[in-house]
């Protein structure tokens with residue numbers, strides 16, 4: 001969180017995360033080269049730089065798939081949340097591996113002629129598909145995303161711009177598929193890599209369709225629900241207190257399609273916007289840690305009763321007035337300005353809640 | 357066609373570098389006051405982003 005900018009926001013968890021990435025990437029590349037030497041010892045041995053080019057290319061495409069499925073996967077199962085937590089560092093590491101792949105190609109395939117090495121690699125012979133050029137365009141997009149991944153850029157470009165820029169990852173993914181299918185795999189008589197790539201693309205596509213459909217259905221259901229429950233004073237009946245586990249939230253949708261996270265903490269309820277001030281993460285999918293709502297995406301924290309980050313941080317999010325009648329939870333659908341204190345609505349826990 | 361794209365990219369990024377270095381070390385605070393007290397490594401980290409987005413930043417700096 002920001003009181004001023006820090007170069008890299010490391011904490012113990014993120015260090016473990018980054019160390020794991022570094023070990024996995026190095027292990028994969030070294031393992032790939034060694035196993036290729038052992039299992040495919042041909043008389044005209046493939047040289048080590050070519051093996052390294054292939055190892056980095058394959059490692060990069062595996063990392064790209066992981067990055068693309070983390071988002072939808074985290075919506076389906078909380079088990080994927082630890083991967084999501086530092087996805088940004090995974091993205092920058094992926095770019096570094098793809099860049100090494102490209103630099104090795106330019107140095108090794110392009111470096112020996114009289115022509116400019118980059119042009120030598122990118123210019124396809126007449127009539128053939130310029131697959132390297134697809135890789136080049138993808139790499140530029142990934143480079144743009146990696147270079148602007150710091151919060152500084154998010155704050156200064158605005159959320160809409162930043163998000164639009166990062167949506168280009170899907171275009172880049174298609175370019176990478178074209179790079180691989182028209183390039184090394186076209187001449188290859190072995191069908192296994194093509195099958196693997198197709199399975200990868202099918203998994204990415206189906207996970208996105210599945211989670212997208214679920215969101216639309218949930219919005220539709222919540223919307224129908226809240227329209228019925230609207231009372232005369234304008235407050236909206238959103239759920240029962242028993243729907244919310246301790247230190248967790250229920251995400252509800254109110255009339256204007258806004259999503260609100262209703263958090264339960266110390267037998268009282270508070271309502272805040274579901275949208276994190278950082279990158280729009282779903283706060284209601286997070287939990288309360290040390291008395292603060294903690295975003296599941298990168299761990300920004302907010303006090304539930306006022307929507308402010310604990311000092312010295314300065315982020316603020318909108319709060320909603322809330323009250324409990326019997327066991328029903330009612331919310332005033334007009335949001336308060338970010339950082340406004342609202343009185344948490346207390347309720348009687350069931351006797352069994354008190355025993356454990 | 358490909359070489360044309362290449363030369364366009366090279367020219368764009370060369371302009372980018374010429375703008376990004378002074379921007380990150382001298383003018384960062386003009387678009388974001390929080391960056392006034394930022395460290396040298398942070399400013400260095402901003403250089404690649406500024407190389408990509410120099411036209412946008414150029415307009416922003418001129419308006420401050």
Ligand code: HEM
Nearest residue numbers: 054057058060061098102105132135136138139176180184
């Ligand atoms: C400037 C950018 C790039 C250039 C010039 C380039 C060039 C190449 C070349 C020449 C090959 C064939 C290597 C061989 O089999 O001998 C290749 C393979 C490959 N590239 Fe790229 N590439 C670029 C970017 C990327 C990116 C961004 C990815 C992304 C994930 C990628 C993934 C792959 C993969 C998976 C292979 C297949 C490796 C194999 O042969 O099994 N490349 N690339």
Ligand code: FES
Nearest residue numbers: 276278279281295
């Ligand atoms: S902490 Fe990054 S989106 Fe919430």
